[in-house]
Amino acid sequence: MSGYWAGILTILAINVIMAYAIFLPVATGQLNLGGAGFQAVGAYGAAFLSSKYGLSVWLTIPFAMALTALVSFLIAFPLLRTKGVYLVLATFAFAEVVGGAILNSTMLGGPMGLSVPAFVEYQVPVVSALVVTVFIFYLMATRFGLVMRAAHDDDVVTDLMGVNVLGIRVAAFAIGGALAGLAGALYAHSFSFVEIQGFNASLSIYVLLYVLLGGTQTAWGPLAGAIFFTMLPEALRVALPALKGWMGLAMGIQGARTAPDESWRFVILGVLTVLMMMFRSEGLITRVMVEKLRFRRRTVPLVNVDAHA
C-alpha cells in the first residue's frame, strides 16, 4: 500500500474513533462541543510518556485512554448537571481550559509541541477503529444503548422507568472520553508530533458536525459522517483548481496568499449542516431507515384493532 493511502486510512481511522467518542454523549442528549480537549489529553498523555520515558505504544496508548477516561469521568459530574446551552458552553470551555493549560506547560512543550519517538504503522489505527466500531455496534444493541437513546428522547419518563439517567450520561461521557483519548494517542504515534494549536475549537466543531450529519440514532451514523468528512478532500481535489482560478479573477484580487485547500471542505460541511438542520435534523441515517433496510426480522403488518370494533 502506498504511503499516501496509508495516510488517508490512518486519518480515517482516527476520525471514526473521534466520531464515536462524540456520538456517545450526543446519543444520550448531551451535545459535546469540547472533543478537541479530550483528544488533546490523550494525545499529550501518550506523547509525554513516549518522549520522556520512552515507553512503548502498548503502554502509552492504554495509559492515554485511562487518563482521558478518568478526566472525562471527573468532569462529567459537574458538567452534566448543566443543561441545554449551558452544557454546550461548558464542554467548549473545558476544551479551552485544557488547551490553555497545555499551552502553559513547559513540561508538555508549551506552544512548541512535543515530538513523539514511538511510531505506529497505519494498521494499528485501522484495527483500533474496527474494534471500536464493533464495540459501539454491540453497545447500542444492549440495554445500555436502549436506555441511552431513551434518555435522549425523554429523560423524565426514563427516570420514572427506573433508570439512573445521570449515571447513564456520565458513563456515556466517560466512555466517549476514553475513545477520544484513544484517537489522540493514535494521532500522536502516527504523526510523531503533537502541538496544542492543532487541538482547537475548529476541531471540536467539525467533529460534532459530521457526527450530527451522519445521524445520532444508530451506530451507522457516525461511521457515515466520518467517512464522508475524510473522503471529501479527495473528491474536491478534482474540482478545486478550476474554482480557485475563477474566484481570484472575479474578486479582482492579486497577491493575497491563498487559503489552504481545506477551506472548501469546511464550506461544504457548513452548507450540508445548514441544509441538514433545515430538512432532516436527525441526520442522514435514522432508526427508521436502518429498520427498513433490515429484511430478516419477521414483520407482521400492523392491524388496526380498533377498526374491527
Next chain:
Amino acid sequence: MMLFLQQVSNGIMLGSVYVTVAVAFTLTIGVLNFLNFTIPTLFMLAGMLAWALSAWGVPFVHAGPMPWQAALLFAIGVTVVASLFVERFTFRFLKTRYGDATEHAIPLVSSLGFLLIIENLIRIGYGTDTQRFPGPQADLSVNIGGIFLRVPQLISLVIVLGIVAGLNWVLRHSRIGRGLRAIAENPDAANILGVEANKLVPIVFMLTGLLCGLAGVLFAINYGEVSPQMGDDIGSKAIAGMVLGGLGSIWGAVIGGLAIGLTEMLTIHFFGADTVQVAVWGLLLLTLFLRPQGLFGHHSIGKGKL
C-alpha cells in the same frame, strides 16, 4: 500604581469591544433562546470587508478601492444583510416536534454551519493573513491624570455605551421592545396575544448584525488590523462576558464584557499573556458550574424549550 491603573483602563477599553459582541449574544439568547455561534463570524466579516473594500473595492465591480469611511458603512450594511440571511436559514427551522434533549440546539448547530461557511469563504477569498486597515491615524491620545487614553477607543466606548443604553430603552419602552420581551418570556402566549414573531424575530437579527458590524468596524479602527481569525478570540471572550453577566441580561453583558477585558489585562500584567486562555475560560467554567445564571440572568433561559 500608575502602570496598574493604565492596565485597568486598557482592560476597560478592550472590554468595550467584547461588550458589543456580548450584547448581541445575550440579546439573541434572551429573546430567542438561541446561542448564535455566527455572531463572532459576523464581527470578523465586518472587519474583513471594511479592509477589503478599502483595499480592493467592491468585488466583481472593478471600480477600485473605497475610501475607508464608506468602506466602514458598507461593511456594516453587508453584515446586517448576512445576519438576516442567517436568520432565514437557521432560526426559521427550529422545530419543536419531539421535545427531546437536542432539539433546542438545531439553530445552534446551523449557526455553527454558517460559522464554517462564512469564515472559510473569507479565507478562500482573501487569504489567512492579518491585514492592516488604513483607518484614521489612531495615535491621538489624551492624558487624564497620568493615564493615556486613545481617543478612538474612548469614542468607541462612548458609542458602545450609548447604543446599549438606547437598546435598553427600546426594549423597555417601545412597542417593539415589549413584543420582544413577550417572545422571550413565553413565545406561545406571545403568539396568541398577537405578537407577530415573524416580523419581530428578524429585528433581533438585524440588531445582531448591526452590533457585530459596529464592533468589527470599531475594532478595525482601534487596532488597525483585521484577519479571518479575529472572530475566534473576540467571540470566546464575548461569550464569557455574556455568561458572567447572565444570559439574557443586557447590562449583565456590559458588565461581563468589561470584566473579562479587565481580567484579561490584569492576567497579562501579573502572569503573562499565555495564561489568559486558562484564566478566562476557567472563570467561565466555574461560573457555569457554580452559578450558571451569572450575575443578572434568569434561571430558566438556555435550558431548552421545555
Next chain:
Amino acid sequence: MTAQTPLLSLRNVSKRFGGLAVISDVSFDVPAGTRMALIGPNGAGKTTIFNLVSGFYQPDAGDIVMEGHAIQTVASRRRIGLGIARSFQNIRLMPHLSVTENIMLGQQARAGGVVEMLKPLSLFGRSHWRDEAETLLNDMGLHTYPGEVVANLPYGIRKKIEVVRALVARPKLLLLDEPAAGLNAAETDNLTAFLERISDTGVTLLVVEHDMGLVRRLCDHVVVLNFGRKIYDGPTASVQNDPLVLEAYLGPRDTAPSLANAEGCHAA
C-alpha cells in the same frame, strides 16, 4: 401487611406551588385489587396526585404510604421498583425508539444490574426480553411492526402501547391518566375491555378520567377532587347523586348564573 392494609394510602397530603394550594389535606385509600377512579373538574389536582405518587414531586405535608411503608421521600426512579407504574395524559412514548423498544424500556426496572445492561438485545439470536415484549404486545391485541412510534401509528394504538409499557414492569398499582382522552366510543369500549382484562390479572387500577361512561363500567369506587380537596370517596353508583359533586361540576344549586358566581361553573 394484613389483608386489610390498603395497597396505596394517601394521608393528609398537601402540595403548594408558590401561593397556590394545589392539593389540600387529601386522604384516601386504594385497596389492593380494586379499580378506582379519581375524578374532578379540570384543575382539581388529579394529575398532581399522580405526580406525587410517582415521585415527580414531594408533598409539602402528609404521607404517601405503599403497602404500609411511607414512600414520599423515595426517589422517583425507585418507585417503579415498588410496584408503581403510570401512563400519561399526553402520550409520552419515545419517538425515536421502535414500539418493541418502548416496551423493553418498561422492563428496565426488572432488568437492573450491570450484567443485564450489557447483554445484547438483538445482535445474535433472540433475547428473552424482546420475546417477552413482543408476546405481551400480541397478547394485548397489538400485532406490531417494529417501526417508528409517533409518526406511523394511530392515536388509539399509541395509548394502548403506553399502557402496555407500564404493564410490562409487572406493577402492583397502575396509574392511568385519562386513558380514554381523544378516543371515540368504539375505541373507548375497546380500551375498557382491555383494562378489565388487565385488572383481572390482579393489578390495582387507579384511573383519572373524565369519561363517566368508562368510569361507571370499569370502576367500583370513586374519589372526587375539587380545588385540591376531596369531596367524595365512595361507590361509583352513588357519586352522581352526591350534592357536593353536583355542585362542583354544575355550580351552586339555588343561585342564578351571574358574573359573581362564574367561578362555580365547570364543564362536566
